[in-house]
Amino acid sequence: MTPTAPFRLAWIGLGANLGDRHAALSEALAAIGALPQTELQQVSARYLSQALDAEGPDFINAVARVRTRLAPLALLEALQGIEQAQGRERPYPNAPRTLDLDLLLHEAGALASARLTLPHPRLHRRAFVLAPLADIDPDLMIDGLGPVRALLRDCAAQRCERLGAADARP
Numbered sequence: 203m204t205p206t207a208p209f210r211l212a213w214i215g216l217g218a219n220l221g222d223r224h225a226a227l228s229e230a231l232a233a234i235g236a237l238p239q240t241e242l243q244q245v246s247a248r249y250l251s252q253a254l255d256a257e258g259p260d261f262i263n264a265v266a267r268v269r270t271r272l273a274p275l276a277l278l279e280a281l282q283g284i285e286q287a288q289g290r291e292r293p294y295p296n297a298p299r300t301l302d303l304d305l306l307l308h309e310a311g312a313l314a315s316a317r318l319t320l321p322h323p324r325l326h327r328r329a330f331v332l333a334p335l336a337d338i339d340p341d342l343m344i345d346g347l348g349p350v351r352a353l354l355r356d357c358a359a360q361r362c363e364r365l366g367a368a369d370a371r372p
Contacts, residue, residue, distance in 0.1 A: 207271040210309035211243075213339070214281065215322070215331050216264045217302040219253060223262040226288060226301045231266060233284045234303075239271035240280075246334030251362040254328060258298030262365075265306070265334035274308045278318050281305060306331060312345055321345060329357035333364065 214234065218226040227248065235242035246265045253261060270277060281303040288301045306322045313320040325331045326347045332354040335342065342350045 207239075207273070209241075209269045209271055212268050212270055212272075212274070212277055212308040213306040213335060213342075214266045214268065215302075215304040215306050215325070215334075216266060217261045217304075217330065218300055219259045219261040220298050220300045224248070227262060227264055229288060230284055230301055230303060231264075233287070234266060234268060234281075237268075237270070237272070237277075237280050240277075241269045243267045243269050244338045246337035248365045249330055249333055249362050250365055251330035251360070253298070254330070254360070256298070261330060263330040263334060263362075265331065265338060267338050274305060274310055274313055274320060275315075275318060277308065278305050304331075306335070307342075307344070321347065326353045327357065329354065329360035329362035332357055333362045 216227050216230055231242065231245060234240065244267045249263045251261050251263055253259070272280065285301050285303055290299060290301050291297070304322055305318065305320065306325050308320055321344050326344060332350055336350050336354050340351050344350065344353065347353060
């Protein structure tokens with residue numbers, strides 16, 4: 203008999219800048235919550251942010267924390283399956299997208315492979331990741347980088363607006 207993997211926390215960045223962005227995030231959250239061996243624990247507020255290193259309309263972003271038994275690569279594959287199911291296309295790097303799901307952190311620890319790097323290699327330079335991450339885990343320490351709050355201060359010049367309740371449909 204194989205032992206059951208322990209539950210571990212993981213943080214997922216969600217974003218969309220094409221189509222009905224709010225619906226895309228809501229559908230993605232429902233799909234994440236339905237993943238096997240995974241429980242959706244908490245979701246940040248939604249944020250409006252400019253596209254960084256890319257062209258296109260503004261993004262709606264959020265971060266979700268899950269409790270999962272899935273290993274990092276298995277979780278990444280599941281997230282990419284959700285993107286595909288929602289029509290995600292990758293015509294060129296940083297193209298506008300109907301849905302973008304990024305595995306930001308996983309309690310299994312740091313990872314560097316051809317398919318996945320954890321912590322996400324650019325999370326510490328992106329207010330649209332750090333602001334929602336600070337909503338749910340403001341004291342979280344990012345290995346090798348520091349606390350989320352301090353990293354967010356370093357990105358203060360980036361436009362990232364928290365949406366009000368009327369703008370942040372579920």
